[in-house]
Amino acid sequence: MIGRAPLALAALAALALLATAAFLALNLRGDIGFALELRGARLLALVCVGVSIATSTIVFQTVTGNRILTPSVMGLDALYGFVQIGLVFALGGLGFATLDPRMKFAGETALMTAMALALFLPMLRARLDMTLMLLSGVVLGVLLRSLSSLLARVIDPNDFAIASGASFASFNAVRGDLLAVASLMTIAACVVVWRARHVLDVLALGQDASTALGVDWRRTVAGLLALVAALVAVSTALVGPMVFVGLLVVALAERVVNTRRHAVLLPAAALTAIVVLVGGQATLQHGLGGASALAIVVEFAGGLLFLALLFAESRRR
Amino acid sequence: MIRIENVSFARGGTEILRDVSLELPSGGVTAIVGPNGAGKSTLLSLIGRLQPLQAGRITVGGHAVDSTPGAELAKVLAILRQDNGVASRLRVRELVAFGRFPHSRGRLSNEDRAHVAASLAAFGLDAFAERFVETLSGGQRQRALIAMAFCQDTPCLLLDEPLNNLDMFHARDLMRRLRAAADERGRTVVAVLHDINHAAAYADRIVAMKDGRVVADGPPAELMTPETLERVFGHRIRVTTIDGRPVALHHL
Known part of the structure; x- marks a missing residue:
């Protein structure tokens, strides 16, 4: 038990380094300085997204006491889209477009955090079982997406163009302007989560057991949920909504290190995410000549895993 | 020492505890017994601040459970x-x-x-x-x-139905350990017990609850009478004495 975790972490770190090197160095032609700068920025974005998705998923799973949920399954990224188009609706296309993107991002994150807390804290306190949780998450996601598309119909076409321009991000078109603020937020959130790693272990025991062990459940969970919302905002803003990546990397990491202890699982999942995203992007771009989009491949694999986990879970009882 | 003063608790319009007051001195094993739905577990979880107090006051070792920081209370x-x-x-x-x-x-x-x-x-x-x-x-x-x-x-240990799922060997073993914890280390043990005979054999004191109230409270010898047990559990129970200990034949 002691020997396995560090070994697995080292292996994952080596793989992540390999993926990074491949991403930077494969098919490097022309002006090398320029190409590296371009790739470096995208690499940073991918790493940011990977780390924030992995971290937010683990924290969310621990807080909800459920290994199948991810923030996206519960509709958190739909919330981000809704906040964005809601802002366009409230400020008008011109007002939205003239806002400083970093200010806008910070504002959106704050708004989204507040809404996430308002939505999820009552659900957590009511201690819904998993099926109900999942169902309410799906319904919530549909509701938010429908509201977004309702707003999209109501606003005028110019505003709509601005709104959709703002929400079209992908692995091939990373939002460079937000990179600095997004990486800062990711780092800050990761520091907080890492310092709370032992508390997270306790929270995984459930509300009663953590209260008995002296953890202020409600305050801790509220703070962690706010962090999750901020991390989801980071990844959604940079590359758009991704539903199953978090589930995929966390489940993979958990199998590799064979523990749920956060001191091990957090870095393991972050490294796995880097391997999957950076390595996957390098393979698709250079190995397969851009034959497919990474998001589609990863989401496909993640979706299959989600179904498998759902089956396994229902077979257990 | 645990002091419970005028604690009432209701959930969804149903009264679960009605004006319960109890004082449990430091050290010793106290068993809480009673029929299903008597409010035993609720009382225990209120002492352990797993649910917020609605009315009344509970202190454990001088710490009020609703205002003492959780981390501090977890050492008590x-x-x-x-x-x-x-x-x-x-x-x-x-x-x-x-x-x-x-x-x-x-x-x-x-x-x-x-x-x-x-x-x-x-x-x-x-x-x-x-x-x-x-x-x-x-x-x-x-x-x-x-x-x-x-x-x-911790000086104080609260257990809700600790004998659940335990076989005879481990049930007896656990009760002896609780006894030893109280006798040798001076710990205060409060356990909700289902089996009145375990309570009688190992506890210093039995608190019997029914319909959210404490209906009987005292040392086992005092409480283990057919009259009291009938009042608490609702059926006539024969009590005999084996080796000087009262034993309730509740299953007959």
Whole structure:
């Protein structure tokens, strides 16, 4: 038990380094300085997204006491889209477009955090079982997406163009302007989560057991949920909504290190995410000549895993 | 010492506790008995601040449970509820080590490790220490959870139906350990017990509850009479004496 975790972490770190090197160095032609700068920025974005998705998923799973949920399954990224188009609706296309993107991002994150807390804290306190949780998450996601598309119909076409321009991000078109603020937020959130790693272990025991062990459940969970919302905002803003990546990397990491202890699982999942995203992007771009989009491949694999986990879970009882 | 003053509790319009007042001195084993729905578990979880107090006041060792910081209280009292879901991929040793969290905040010292090892040994868990909790049987899991509460090493220990799922050997063993914890270490043990005979054999004091009220309270010899037991449980129960101890033949 002691020997396995560090070994697995080292292996994952080596793989992540390999993926990074491949991403930077494969098919490097022309002006090398320029190409590296371009790739470096995208690499940073991918790493940011990977780390924030992995971290937010683990924290969310621990807080909800459920290994199948991810923030996206519960509709958190739909919330981000809704906040964005809601802002366009409230400020008008011109007002939205003239806002400083970093200010806008910070504002959106704050708004989204507040809404996430308002939505999820009552659900957590009511201690819904998993099926109900999942169902309410799906319904919530549909509701938010429908509201977004309702707003999209109501606003005028110019505003709509601005709104959709703002929400079209992908692995091939990373939002460079937000990179600095997004990486800062990711780092800050990761520091907080890492310092709370032992508390997270306790929270995984459930509300009663953590209260008995002296953890202020409600305050801790509220703070962690706010962090999750901020991390989801980071990844959604940079590359758009991704539903199953978090589930995929966390489940993979958990199998590799064979523990749920956060001191091990957090870095393991972050490294796995880097391997999957950076390595996957390098393979698709250079190995397969851009034959497919990474998001589609990863989401496909993640979706299959989600179904498998759902089956396994229902077979257990 | 635990002091409960005028505590009432209602949920969804139903009164679960009605103006309960109790004083439990330091040291000793107290058993709370009573029929289903008497409010025993609710009372215990209120003492252990797992639910917010609605009316009244509870202090444990001078600390008011509703205003003392949770982390401080976790060094004074440990509580084990009866319905415990257990997180996945958790080894028995890790679970028991959580009992040290209030003292170590997750960084186990050698002293913490010694406590964990002692608890594992005391509850016969050495052979399972590296196994995942979800692979254990109900009784083994219950023992692991009790070991975790013991490991917290608090002056006051609250247990809700600790004998659930335990076989005869381990039930007796647990009751003897509770007795020893009170006699040798001066700990205050409060346990909700289902079996009146376990309560009578090992507790210093039995508190009987019914419909949210304390209906009888005293040493086992005083409480173990057919009249009192009928008042609490609703049917006539024969009480005989074996080796000077009262034994209720409640199943006949």
